[in-house]
Amino acid sequence: MTRSRWWVxxxxxxxxxxxxxxxxxxxxxxxxxxEAYRVEGLLARAAAALGCGIAAAQFDRGDHMxxxxxxxxxxxxxxxxNALVFGAAGHLSERTLPAAAKIVSAVLVAAANVCTIVGAxxxxxxxxxxxxxxxxxxxxxxxxxxxxxxxxLAIAGSTSLxxxxxxxxxxxxxxxxxxxxxxxxxxxxxxxxxxxTALALRGGTLAWPWGLIVLGTVGWVLHDASGPIATxxxxxxxxxxxxxxAFRWWGCVAYLSAGLLQRQARLELSAPPPQLAVG
Amino acid sequence: xxxxxxxxxxxxxxxxxxxxxxxxVNTFCKRTVGVAPENLTAPQLKLVLPSFKPMLSIxxxxxxxxxxxxxxxxxxx
Numbered sequence: 001m002t003r004s005r006w007w008v009x010x011x012x013x014x015x016x017x018x019x020x021x022x023x024x025x026x027x028x029x030x031x032x033x034x035e036a037y038r039v040e041g042l043l044a045r046a047a048a049a050l051g052c053g054i055a056a057a058q059f060d061r062g063d064h065m066x067x068x069x070x071x072x073x074x075x076x077x078x079x080x081x082n083a084l085v086f087g088a089a090g091h092l093s094e095r096t097l098p099a100a101a102k103i104v105s106a107v108l109v110a111a112a113n114v115c116t117i118v119g120a121x122x123x124x125x126x127x128x129x130x131x132x133x134x135x136x137x138x139x140x141x142x143x144x145x146x147x148x149x150x151x152x153l154a155i156a157g158s159t160s161l162x163x164x165x166x167x168x169x170x171x172x173x174x175x176x177x178x179x180x181x182x183x184x185x186x187x188x189x190x191x192x193x194x195x196x197t198a199l200a201l202r203g204g205t206l207a208w209p210w211g212l213i214v215l216g217t218v219g220w221v222l223h224d225a226s227g228p229i230a231t232x233x234x235x236x237x238x239x240x241x242x243x244x245x246a247f248r249w250w251g252c253v254a255y256l257s258a259g260l261l262q263r264q265a266r267l268e269l270s271a272p273p274p275q276l277a278v279g
Numbered sequence: 280x281x282x283x284x285x286x287x288x289x290x291x292x293x294x295x296x297x298x299x300x301x302x303x304v305n306t307f308c309k310r311t312v313g314v315a316p317e318n319l320t321a322p323q324l325k326l327v328l329p330s331f332k333p334m335l336s337i338x339x340x341x342x343x344x345x346x347x348x349x350x351x352x353x354x355x356x
Contacts, residue, residue, distance in 0.1 A: 059340035066340070130337040132295075133302040203296030206338055269294060269343050 005208055008260050012215060012253040020246035027238050040245060042083055048252035049076035054259030055209065058266045064122070064129055072119035072255070075183075078112035102172035109176035113183030123213060124190035127197045134196045144192035152188030155224050156181045184224055191217050205265035209258040216254030223247035283324055283355055284308070284316035290351050291331070294339060307331060321355075328352060 019040060026036055052073030059066035086097060086105040097105065127134055134141060160181035166174035191214065198210035222229065226244035235243065284304060291300035308316045311330045312323040319327065328348055335344030 058343075060336075060342050063340050064337045126337060130334040131303075131306070132299060132334065132338075133306060135298060135302060200299050201296045202298070204292060204294050204299065206294055207296055265294065266339065266343055269339060269347060 005261060005264065008257050008264070009208060009212060009215070011257045012212075012219060012250045015253050016219070016246045016250035019249045020242055023242035023245055024239060027242060033241070037241070037245060038083070038087065041248070042080060044245075044249045044252040045076045045080040045083060047249075048255040049073050049080060051253075051256030051259035052076060054256075055262040058262045064126065068119055068122035068126070069259075071115050071122060075112045075115040075119060076252070076255070078108050078115065082108040082112070099172060103175075106172055106175035106179070110179035113179040116183035117186040120187040120190050120194075124193040127193060127200070132197065132200060134193075134200045136196060141192070141196065144196065145189075148192040148195075149189040151221075152185045152191075155188065155221060156184040159224075160185065184220065187217060188221060205261075205268055208261040209265065212254050212258035212261060216251050216258065219247055219250030219252075219254055223251055283321070284319055286354060287316070287324075287328075287351060290347065290354075294335075294347070303331065303334065324355065325352075 023033075023036065023040070027033060052069045052075075056066045056069035056073060059069070082105055086101055086108075126132075136144075160178060163174045163178040163181055167178050194210065194217070195214050198207055198214050201207040201210055223244060226240060226247055230240045230243050288297070288300045288304050291303060294300075295303060304316050307330045308314060308319060308323075308327055311327045312319070314323060328351065332344050332348060335347060339347070
């Protein structure tokens with residue numbers, strides 16, 4: 001069981017590498033990339049939505065984590081719908097859409113990011129609701145929360161201000177970017193309690209889905225930082241988009257793996273326990 | 280009843296990991312009946328078990344929490 005869990009947990013990184021290699025090869029061969037990016041982007045978001053759905057299905061109606069997973073899943077359903085109808089927006093891709101379509105698209109992206117924020121906050125407060133001991137001092141807890149918030153602001157803060165200025169200047173696409181930036185800041189900002197929960201559960205089957213939520217956030221950090229990473233690695237400008245898309249796969253597939261691992265934890269719990277002698 | 284408390288930790292460990300399971304058993308034993316796990320009596324243990332339900336319901340879902348607690352109760356008989 002543990003071996004199959006490792007494979008499921010490794011899926012985000014393996015697919016990230018595979019997608020990067022495939023996209024980079026296509027770019028190098030001069031393939032027309034618009035359709036390729038559209039299809040792989042849709043598949044990545046669909047994988048994330050599926051993973052959240054699988055995770056939510058392991059809980060009962062009214063359960064806290066069912067709600068949290070459904071809200072996170074709604075994020076990807078909205079982003080999938082937006083990408084299907086309007087094409088994916090991003091700092092690395094321009095769209096030619098009428099102003100009304102841009103506004104509708106921005107509303108969809110904003111709604112998706114509200115779901116990200118609410119979902120991330122719900123997941124982050126689970127330990128407190130459950131009464132779980134994180135096994136770290138209050139100081140460590142607050143310091144780690146402050147650190148994750150500082151990292152979030154360092155990564156997405158300046159971009160947010162830039163997008164805010166653009167949005168105020170009448171650039172509707174910037175509204176979508178701004179909503180994404182805020183979603184990123186909050187989901188990165190609450191990484192510390194999620195990481196501490198995963199660490200507190202280490203050795204148990206539940207540590208796996210929680211660890212994958214953390215791994216997914218790492219993927220999104222890398223996606224957001226793909227520009228600086230490409231620069232630091234001395235990559236050609238044509239390699240930036242494949243890199244950014246590969247990190248998106250990392251972030252999205254982590255939710256699929258988390259869903260599968262949550263399901264595995266439930267199945268193992270349903271299996272009869274080994275017999276222990278009780279005195 | 281040290282063995283029973285040990286069984287409780289063991290069963291929860293599968294899900295929560297050994298440290299969180301031990302910590303949860305210590306916390307809920309002290310909070311619910313005011314004694315350390317190793318000093319629990321059988322009637323006290325019956326009182327303690329339901330106190331795990333809210334935590335388990337949040338982490339694994341209500342049905343799974345009920346199933347796990349029912350199976351632990353059964354094993355303790």
